[in-house]
Amino acid sequence: MTDGGDERADVLERAGLEPTGDGRLEEVLPPWAAWRPVASWEAEPAVAVREDHPGLVAEVNARWHRLALELGVIGEDGEFLVDAAGTGRGPRRWRRVRLAGTWDLAGVLGDRPGRPEFLTLSTDGETLLGVTSEEYEIWLVAVDRITRRQEEAARAAAEETDEEREAAWRRLVRGPVTAGLRRAWAEGLRWNPAAPEDVRVRLGAVASSPAPDAGPGATSERAERAARDADAEARLPAATDPCLSAASAVLLLDDPREAVRAAAARHPRLPGRVLVTLLRRADAMGDAARNPALPEDVMRWMAG
DSSP states (O other): OOOSHHHHHHHHHHTTEEEOSOOOOOSSOOHHHHHHHHHSTTOOOSEEEETTOTTHHHHHHHHHHHHHHHHTSSOTTSEEEEEETTOOSSOOOOEEEEEOSSOOHHHHSBSSTTOBOEEEEOTTSOOEEEEEEOSSEEEEEEEOOHHHHHHHHHHHHHOOOHHHHHHHHHHHHHSOOOHHHHHHHHHHHHTOTTOOHHHHHHHTOOOOOOOOOOOTTOOOHHHHHHTTOSOHHHHHHHHTOTTSOHHHHHHHTTOSSHHHHHHHHTOTTSOHHHHHHHHTSTTTHHHHTTOTTSOHHHHHHHHO
């Protein structure tokens, strides 16, 4: 079984996209996170093309190309990043490409011609142009100043009252729990340094050091800078620094590097409502279960 790389490459080739670069991981917002503002109920299209347009595919291609040039999604060297829904298995990652002499994104990058689903992103990661199929229209959704928007969203998520945090835990325990979810939580709790003794005994917990406590409100300017460093080797230790702010911990949950995201999911300053979301997310639930900020009664419930 492959990770779907050959399938993705074939789809992009049929769409008229030529690969560029060396295939390394792009240090920008990951595709799965970039889809959020495009698929959000709050999204508004920069351009909408009716599904019954007689030349739908050509019209969407033309509108996308015009906007991509105007917004700077396509760079001066012709390069941009692309992700298409449903192309292959395995982890999603951006592909750095440029347009070939003949191309057809709207006709190829989707479930079928005329129902496109793809994202394009400037190589600096700051401007996004997504194409998505709504019920009666094709929407082109543009998002600019991505770094600034991420910072604003992280600060907003970090502002949580005690009442909101308690409400988040109540939502968690009222929700359904599958066997797979329970297993992932149990494995995470085995490594949780704050797990109560009865949970540790029941799960055969692994010996681990107590989580460092920086004290309420203490932050480190060094950790804050490192969390925003272009070098992943600097961001990883920042994600484990007890003096990292809650907003910066939230920000690192969308890091392009899996190891950084995993460490951020274990940071004790994550807001409760964010942690509750992670506990039910397939790619994060195990690491979130290792978070020492989980209340003891919640850990007992998670252990089953």
